[in-house]
Amino acid sequence: MPSVFAYQSSEVDWCEPNFQYSQLVAEFYNTFSNVTFFIFGPLMTFLMRPYIQQRSRYLYVLFVLFTVTGLFSMYFHMTLSFLGQMLDEIAILWLLASGYSIWLPRCYFPAFLGQNRSRYSSLIIIISLVSTFLSFLRPTINAYALNAIGLHIIYIVVQEYKKTKNKELQHLIEVSTVIWALAFTSWISDRLLCSFWQWINFSYLHSIWHVLISFTFPYGMVILALVDSEYEMPNKTLKVRYWPRDTWPMGLPYVEMGDDHKSC
Ligand SMILES: CCCCCCCC/C=C\CCCCCCCC(=O)N[C@@H](CO)[C@H](O)/C=C/CCCCCCCCCCCCC
Numbered sequence: 735m736p737s738v739f740a741y742q743s744s745e746v747d748w749c750e751p752n753f754q755y756s757q758l759v760a761e762f763y764n765t766f767s768n769v770t771f772f773i774f775g776p777l778m779t780f781l782m783r784p785y786i787q788q789r790s791r792y793l794y795v796l797f798v799l800f801t802v803t804g805l806f807s808m809y810f811h812m813t814l815s816f817l818g819q820m821l822d823e824i825a826i827l828w829l830l831a832s833g834y835s836i837w838l839p840r841c842y843f844p845a846f847l848g849q850n851r852s853r854y855s856s857l858i859i860i861i862s863l864v865s866t867f868l869s870f871l872r873p874t875i876n877a878y879a880l881n882a883i884g885l886h887i888i889y890i891v892v893q894e895y896k897k898t899k900n901k902e903l904q905h906l907i908e909v910s911t912v913i914w915a916l917a918f919t920s921w922i923s924d925r926l927l928c929s930f931w932q933w934i935n936f937s938y939l940h941s942i943w944h945v946l947i948s949f950t951f952p953y954g955m956v957i958l959a960l961v962d963s964e965y966e967m968p969n970k971t972l973k974v975r976y977w978p979r980d981t982w983p984m985g986l987p988y989v990e991m992g993d994d995h996k997s998c
């Protein structure tokens with residue numbers, strides 16, 4: 735039984751040919767396409783810190799986990815080791831869990847919890863701990879399970895799209911859902927259609943997944959903050975801004991705290 739640290743000790747191997755450019759980097763493009771995680775993670779943390787300090791400092795955990803996920807994904811693709819795979823997938827699990835515990839609107843809580851967020855968060859922690867142990871039983875299905883959670887997040891967001899009258903929120907949901915759909919299509923194509931992609935000598939879809947899914951993070955943070963504020967901070971206004979300039983045709987969305995509504 736090879737060591738969990740050993741190169742290619744994971745049962746998962748992506749479509750990109752291995753060790754094409756270096757004996758130290760198994761999948762070159764899949765390794766370095768994670769760089770956007772190291773840009774968006776710290777940048778979004780900096781841009782959204784006024785919101786984080788008003789809403790919940792636990793959001794720093796989510797933002798840090800996003801950056802750490804990119805680091806573990808880089809290590810995973812560099813080595814294709816079992817340790818790399820598990821670090822990557824467990825980081826994603828806890829990233830999603832932190833988002834669920836802070837931002838899932840109470841109306842989606844299981845009925846037996848009532849509207850009690852602290853009891854709900856305790857349930858999320860228990861489920862995440864159990865899932866962490868279960869992830870070692872059939873590691874090859876972990877990523878599919880994590881994508882199924884992603885699909886649930888999209889479902890929640892689409893339900894909120896139907897409820898809201900906020901045109902800017904609707905636009906952000908439309909854009910992020912298209913980005914996520916393109917990302918997931920790239921991910922599943924790399925997994926299931928690798929022989930075709932290798933035949934046409936284009937086996938870089940998983941690298942495209944990394945870049946596209948990293949873009950869902952800024953959009954996801956803004957969407958969930960706007961949705962959450964309608965339920966949890968109805969008297970506060972959030973302003974959507976775009977980095978580096980609002981006036982630029984393309985930019986990274988983030989939220990700023992607006993002036994409080996003074997209820998008379
Ligand atoms: C109410 C719930 C709030 C939850 C908010 C969470 C938002 C998280 C946003 C982005 C997370 C990106 C994580 C990407 C993982 C990158 C590492 C990677 O590629 N790992 C692969 C191996 O290298 C592995 O095979 C991937 C496994 C699948 C990961 C599934 C992630 C689901 C992300 C769902 C994003 C929904 C965004 C919704 C936008 C409105």
Ligand SMILES: [Ca+2]
Nearest residue numbers: 747748749750
């Ligand atoms: Ca490979």
Ligand SMILES: [Zn+2]
Nearest residue numbers: 764807940944
């Ligand atoms: Zn990857």
